[in-house]
Amino acid sequence: MQFQLKYYKVSLLFLVLTINTNGQSIQKKKWETPQAYVINEFQPKAFTIASNGSSAAIYIDPNDWKGVNHAAKNLADDIRKVTGTASRVFENTKPAKNSIVIGTIGKSRIIDQLIASKKLDVSSVRGKWESFLIQTIDGQLIVAGSDKRGTIYGIYDISEKIGVSPWYFWADVPIKKATALYVKQGRYIQDPPKVKYRGIFINDEEPSFGQWARNAYGGINSKMYATIFELLLRLKANYLWPAMWGKSFNEDDPLNPVVADEYGIVMGTSHHEPMMRSQKEYTNRKEQIGEWNYATNKKNIDQFFLEGLQRNKNFDNLITIGMRGEGDVAMGEGNDLENIKTLQDVVKGQREIMEKVYKDNPANHPQLWAIFTEVQRYYDAGLTVPNDVTLLFCDNNWGYIRRTMPEKEKNRKGGAGLYYHIDMNGGPWNDRWINTTTIPKLQQQFHLAYESGLDRIWIVNVGDLKPKELPIDFIMRFAWNPDVIPADKTMDYTVDWAGRIFGKEHAEEVADIVSKYTKYNLWRKPEAQVPNIFSIVNHYESDRVLKLWKDLVEKAESLQSKIPVQARDAYYQLVLYPVKASAGVAEIYLAADKNMLYVKQGRLSANDYYKRAHELFEEDQKLSAFYNDSIAGGKWKNMMSDIHIGYKMWSMPKANTLPEMKQIKPLQEPSMGVALEGSELSWPDPVQKAALPLFDGLAKSSYYIDVFNRGMGTFEFEAKADKPWVKLSQNKGLVEKESRIEVNIDWDILPDGTSEALIEIRQGKKILPVHITAVKAAMPKINEPYFGSLTGEFSIPSNKYNANIPGDNAKWVILSDLGRSDASIGIDPVTAPSAAIESAPRLEYKIFLPKMGKAKFCLGILPVQDINPERGLRMAVALDNQTPQILDARKGLVDTFGEYTPSNLAHSKVLKPLPALSMDIDFIGNGKLRRNEVFDNLRWLDIELDAEQSGIHTLKVFMIDPEIVLEKIVVNPDNSHTSYFGAVPIQHNLK
Structure with missing residues (x-):
């Protein structure tokens, strides 16, 4: 009996099977593993x-x-x-x-x-x-x-x-x-691929990739490129933009285009290198050609274009058209209208050259026009190119696409595609050194692109190629058939990827590790690390972040010994190095933060964190040296050479440098100091009263008191509370450096209402009173889980809803592991029409508000760009049965390539927005971090809603436009106790 097995190859787990037996068809579910x-x-x-x-x-x-x-x-x-x-x-x-x-x-x-x-x-x-x-x-x-x-x-x-x-x-x-x-x-x-041209762009290749290639192959030449061509073909990719930092693919080694064509690779040039000419080809001939200005130097530039296309006409090319200014900047010194006119002349001239070279209609030869940076502004203003040219839309340099397929282009013969970055050298900030892109983010963004119609070209800026192996693998496989990796199967893909490399026995552990390190890096990319991101004194935030990194390092190191010996080199490259090196950079900044705070407080342990940061700095150098000199017998020498610690502006610094730190000189005699959770101050203080944050009977709060030594030697202390409902983890102790007292409340004996108490910390004759305020109240009877607080801020993860009501044309769906939290909530289908409130998908959350009146709600959404400027990026929010209020995320929207006017989008004391973004932005001012949605990977929308009474309420979130992705909600942010993530979510009344 003969059968037919029809499959779409992404990997064995990604197949959609149809088995024909005696004329009958049986459709198997996605992700069911065939033989x-x-x-x-x-x-x-x-x-x-x-x-x-x-x-x-x-x-x-x-x-x-x-x-x-x-x-x-x-x-x-x-x-x-x-x-x-x-x-x-x-x-x-x-x-x-x-x-x-x-x-x-x-x-x-x-x-x-x-x-x-x-x-x-x-x-x-x-x-x-x-x-x-x-x-x-x-x-x-x-x-x-x-x-x-x-x-x-x-x-x-x-x-x-x-x-x-x-x-x-x-x-x-x-x-x-x-x-x-x-x-x-x-x-x-x-079957054919769903995306026609699928490829990578080698870019930002100095110092790492370039030094490696010169050492291994004598240059970035055809022998080296052959290894990339083969990789692409084995991944079923077909397209390459070659390295271009002072490189000329066609002239540095004339065999380069020959070998590419023989292998079967379609060659192109980057978004700003038209007509198969590299930027270096122009700079080498600058005196001969003259000014790179089409308005004043058309004849010479046309000749330059003509010669380049004649040289490459017999190869398989995808031709970039258009023109930017010299050095990948905006073209021309005139206004937009003048630049648009010049660009129209450029394209007209280039098409005439194509017709002359090919002796054929240019429409028969694939071309792209990159709508990059200011060119998008020209496109929005009405600049058009011939219908057969592929419109290549772009992301914002940090992985969020700036446009989906415009409705007016749906029938374009040339279609549209996407230029996307998983590596960036430039504005808003460098993101080069390590992989910081999660698979769920890639799935969400490329799915959005594909569903909207950006399916002719996917070209991805991958920097040095290494260490971006995992996202490259995913994007190239996803491009073949995006339908077979839905949002709820991204971890299945990662497990399969790990299994194909390290064996099924370790696949789930490896997948968990690589998923976590990329997620943690996305909280704050290593090059964008600066002091004071994570709070030391609120919600144990920096300690929680550090523990997550340390647990991950421990898991990766423990698994290393179980990996087969022949796979250890791959394990170091793909798992161990990125985990340990990323964790090391993260801990350097956490240690520096504690050092500077503890110096200010006078803690001797400040010196321990100074020492720890220096140890980690040395370890970072050793990890990179091992990568460069030891793995695979030194095969990857120089590949890990990027400077990645100590950025002060967007561009790579000259050397790795530690953040500012100081050493403290102890007093000659032991001396008591006290620090409290929730405050960066220390006591004794002649002005400020020592008080712990409010104890919340709903959250069952507990806080700490640190008793520390400012001098040499040791001292004894005593601690005593004046109320029986205050519980201390210790009543006395001996301090050499510091000792922590955990303060809890006996909620069973605490009376309802607001109660106060006093804790006395004594060292000899020195007494420090610490004030305690606790709030307890009887809670309304409710049979559902809810979020809330008696004292202020609380957080709601978007996926912890009480009800999810579909709309007429769409529904909210959980997007697992997307964003900074465990999951986000997005819309399916992403191409659904905008909805009216009465027919919109709706999420409902039960919340407790302790008093009537105004309450502030901060909705954290992924920093989706203004992808459809004709309508908006809107959602609506309501409390109970009140009229929903519409929020538009475009107002005050940060665009990497443009300026914006700050609005109320960010709760200003919780996350402090930048006044503008530019290519050379300095985002450290007056010693304080000014946060930004691009670096934080989260945008905040603020709204005040009126609670007509205290107690349980229903918070409703409506979809208006389908691209909104909701990650979390912060209610009544506590501006006195700010943090990066907000209060730790606590869901009450769980059964």
Whole structure:
């Protein structure tokens, strides 16, 4: 019985299966794991790739594409790597029995003969983009591609299934060994990719990538690029923007474009390098060409464009058109209208050059126009390009797309695409050194792009390529078919990724580690670390952050010994180094924060944190040195050379430097000091009364008192409360450096209402009174969980709702692990129409407010950009049955490439917004951090609602526009006790 298995290859776990048996179709669920077509034990009618020390021969037509020949030879060697026995490759149109036959439809006489004899039905792939089928016919294994890359992808699909990872070179992923390899009888069809052009941009490549390439290959040349071409093809990608910092792909090594074309890679140039010319090609000829100004120097610039296109016309290119100013800045000194007119002339001239070079309609040759930085402003003002040109929209440099597909462009022949950054050198700030992009964020943003119609090109700025392996892998696989990795399956993808590299036994642990380190980095990217981000004195925030990092490091280090020896190099690159190095940078700033606070308070332990920061600084250097000099026998020398500690502006500093710290000189005699949770002050203080924050009977608050030494030696202290409902963890102690007293309340004996007490801290004749205020109240009867507070601020995670009511055209859905918290809430479908209040999806949260009157609500949303300026980024909020109030996130919106006027979007004392963003912004002022939605990855929308009575209320959140993603809600922010994350969420009345 013959069957057909139709699959979409992203990885084995990503397949959508249709099994046809006797004409019946059974649709399996997404993510249900099928049997792979490659097996290690013989089955009847299975094709034998290798067994008993021998392997099947490979036959290709000598007239087939060179890239097919190259990939076939790689497959032969991959079989050797797996089994120890290489297959022989024959360029012959008469294959022997029991052989692997590879060819491109219309290019391979072997394949065409099978089609003519009706032994091979290619109707499912013929004429399609980059498709292939694999089928056993008369004892032979046939790989037939619809085009050059379709055939190549079919070859590398077999390579990956037999155990050779696409990352075997670029991440030293070990080969999975086997003594025998078979292909089950059947017919396996690969449909075309959903995104036509899928590729990466090597950028910001100095010092790391450039130094590595010069050491390993003598330069950024064709030998080096061949390793990238192969990686892309093994990932089923097809497109590359080459390194361009003082580099010329076509002239530094004339073999570069030749090898790219032979491999099957479509070449392009970056968003600001038109007509297949690099910026360096112009700077090398600047005296000859003259000013880079099309309005005044059209003749010479046209000649420059003409020569570049003539040189590359025989290769497979995707041509960037348009023009920016020299050095990737805005073009021209005139106003926007003048610049738009000049750009229109540029495009007209470039199209005329294309027609001259190709002797053909330019519409027959793929082109893109990058709507980047100020060009988006020109586009919004009405600048257009020919209908066959692909509009390449962009993100805001930090991973949030600036436009979805405009409605007016839905029928554009050239379609639209996305230029996206997982690496950035420039405004608003550098993000180069390590991976700071989570898989849930990538899924959410690329899903939004794809669903809106940005599906012709996905090009991703990946910097040095390393250490961005994980996000590259995800984006390239997601691009093939975004439908098979929905938001609730991103962890499944990561587990599968880890399993393919380190084995199923450790897959879940590895996936958890890499998911967490990227998430923690996204709280505040390492290059954007500055002092005073996380609160030391409120909510144990800095201590909680430190513990999470330390727990992750411990887990990564513990797992290292369990990883097979042959996978240890890959483990260091993909897991251990990014975890330990990221944690080290984070702890340096946390230690520096405590050092400076404790110096101000006079604590001797300030010196311990000074020492710890210096130890971590040395450890950081050792970790990078081990990466550069030791892993894989020194293969990646210089690859980890980016400066990443001590940024003072957006650009990379000259050297790693520690944040400001001081050492404290102890007094000659022991002397008591006291510090309280909730305050950066210390006592004795001649002015301020010592008081702990309010104790909340609903939250069951507890706080601490630190008794510390300002001098040499030791001292004894005593602590005593004047009320029986105050409980102290210790009543006396001996202090060399510091000792902590935990203060709790016996809520059973505390009376309702507001109560006060006094704690006396005594050292000899010195007495410090610490004031206590506790609030307790009877709570209303309610059968549901709720959030609330008797004393002020409380937080609500967006996914902890009491009710989720769908709208007429959309619904709120949980987006697991997206954002700074455990999850966020977004809209499905993301292309739903804007909704009226009465038909909008609605979330409901039960909350307790202790008094009637105005209450402030701060809604934290992901920093979605102004992706559809024709309508808005709106949501609505209501309390109980009051009329909903609409919030528009565009008001005061921060755009990386433009200025904005501050509004009430941020609760100003909790998160302090920047007055503007620019390419050289300095965001440290007067010793205080001024926070910003771009760096914090969160935007705050503020609103006051009127509680008509105290007690339980229903907070309602309505979708108006579908791109809003809600992460958390902070109610009545406590401006006296600010923090980065806000109060720790506590849900009451849980059953």
